[in-house]
Amino acid sequence: MSEYTSTDAALSRDEMAKLVAADIPAGAFVNLGIGQPTNVSNFLTTEQGVTLHTENGMLGMGPVATGEDIDGELINAGKIPVTELPGASYFHHADSFAMMRGGHLDVCVLGAFQVSQEGDLANWHTGAPGAIPAVGGAMDLAIGAKQTWVMMGLFTKAGESKLVEELSYPVTGLGCVSRIYTESAIFVIDQSGVTVRSTHGITFEELAERLPIELIRGA
Amino acid sequence: MSEYTSTDAALSRDEMAKLVAADIPAGAFVNLGIGQPTNVSNFLTTEQGVTLHTENGMLGMGPVATGEDIDGELINAGKIPVTELPGASYFHHADSFAMMRGGHLDVCVLGAFQVSQEGDLANWHTGAPGAIPAVGGAMDLAIGAKQTWVMMGLFTKAGESKLVEELSYPVTGLGCVSRIYTESAIFVIDQSGVTVRSTHGITFEELAERLPIELIRGA
């Protein structure tokens, strides 16, 4: 874990994705969730030798397919046509989720509605009356990988913190999130609590003021 | 089920195997246990189109390999080199036993120490003091197939019936045996009880006298 740092401006989405990509260990097996996390793949370097898993049955997924490479039978979990890298492999759905649930993936990066200070994740259902629920692989992804990282905006449109004491949205998985990347700060959650690794466009003190939980300043 | 028949002489091992083979439905998927049941394969006809399963990971097993066909990496559950038929497939041990346990095999033929009138099977352990137990696939085979048939001698060396009211040997599987082929008689076990389908070198009355259970004479 790098030292505590601070920048004057909030992070752009690409900057967030770049930081996540840089934190992924060399040679890791990684699942990138739908939405913002997918963008992380654009910042992984060849030297990192990261292998991407897609839960619909593939390891060694390459970039999004374009032009003649588009093949309706080669898609990612977001149903977008992708490509195959040398050394890829295909497997059926039960094997694919066994790979995830069995703890074989090093990192899974997901979006979130809320994360609690205990690392509980809410990202599948708003709980709004009348909303039709849909879970997909969210609950499997949340608890399957060795580490689950979240990318999200830190505040709601109304300005409320999405890093909370306790979830108010329905739970996706308990105690599973170990890092949160936001435009304003990067957090690490472990036994000692919630540590702020960096702040962006906000000071540690301002952040501590706005968030409803106790924060540790990174060393 | 054929009508009740009787022959003057006890069946030889080959005659038993031939009768079992003739009873296997056309196109069936079958597992033949180690020992006497293996002999059944010698009497299956090409027209029957029976596919043999071996629990160490293969469907479409062919005859025992000889000469140049012997390949140490192509063996049956008895560790004997075998051959591969066109349309064969290989799979790992968990998939192989899932195929069995999931009820996909039509018939499994096994040897036995004892069978009870309820179809309970004992064939894995004598229960003798000091005997080292070994179960292999016996318990999986007993309860996995749609039908489990037994081939055995009807009497112990001491002349006691191996078709019993209740097992005295340790159980392999409960209520799993539906047919028993012996040198002296062929039995069908179902809801109505134990029906004698044929007798060989013994009359139905003599058989009823010697066995400790109630017998139904086949129609």
Added chain:
Amino acid sequence: MAPRIATSAAEAVSGIHDGSTVLIGGFGNAGQPMELIDALMDCGATDLTVVNNNAGQADAGLALLIKERRVKKVICSFPRQSDSWHFDEAYRAGEIELELVPQGNLAERIRAAGAGIGGFFTPTGYGTMLAEGKETRVIDGKGYVLETPISADFAIIKAQRADTLGNLVYRKTARNFGPIMATAAKKSIVQVSEIVAAGELDPENVITPGIFVDTLVTIGGTK
């Protein structure tokens, strides 16, 4: 038994009857047995319970079955999509039952049915509303939910190629639910681009052994 080779999708699905539980393969369009689903639509069977990852998209396939109220219950992981309007309408009208299952539990429950497993403890969904009413257990400090097998009367799936004994190979991510669904149904109906002679598929590369396949039908190759 070597599979029946049907001459049309209609003939292939003709055994599917009112009240059947049907596993339908596919994830998105990949591996979706479109022609078999269309034939199921045409055959008129109703009161179906359908197991699929989704609950129909746009105005085709499963979505039409739902529109016509031929599906009484859907077991799936992701019913709501931008174009799941027929499901949304049926659901809001209270005219279709939904059993929502996390995708990995859905796959494992189908596999369990085919493998003769009576139930299993899975960590997925523990502590969530999808575990409500289910038995839970903490094993070695980790929470698990007891999930049960999902078996079915029929599976309709798509593979790339079959041999005459029903051995199947798939293509890329179109494999998805096909291999496990084939094991979990009393009767598996498979559409393929091509049927070859027994012995033409390498036994090392067979993904679904023929024991799991009951009916084959050739539908013009997709690629």
Added chain:
Amino acid sequence: MAPRIATSAAEAVSGIHDGSTVLIGGFGNAGQPMELIDALMDCGATDLTVVNNNAGQADAGLALLIKERRVKKVICSFPRQSDSWHFDEAYRAGEIELELVPQGNLAERIRAAGAGIGGFFTPTGYGTMLAEGKETRVIDGKGYVLETPISADFAIIKAQRADTLGNLVYRKTARNFGPIMATAAKKSIVQVSEIVAAGELDPENVITPGIFVDTLVTIGGTK
């Protein structure tokens, strides 16, 4: 992480330490990683718990480890064979612990460990002495036994060919326990006849994806 490519069997197993639980592949001689077992013998690790279908045969491999009392416990389905004299002697002397598991439950327990399943209900063994002391349950009129996963520190297995990313293919019935054992160990050590470049194995035909493989070593091809 792409697997480490060891230059010898000795180097491949050098991480195996006293007290390790080791899954050993093979059914009979097929798929048995003989050279890795010999190297395990030479490396001196003791107090091992070994999971294998058998408990060693004749005067080679696992039988020698047992003879030298390096194995404190064997988990297997079929220990007693005509040539299992070293196991028989250690067992009768009370110098080795035996956990006897029906073969299909052994395979499923190993698979469960790799798949993150906390336990499962299996019909195999219900009503037998191998279910004594275990939780049982009747589900839909059928009896089941609750079985738990078997995970391990190491797996040592044999495959036919690997690529540099650790993707594996096997050969005929030598496949047996290899694919599931590779998933259930913290570290999987694999001996192969040949290592090819990434991209040389058809992704459709990979049996064990490289994610499950930690160390590769080439041992002269067997056929």
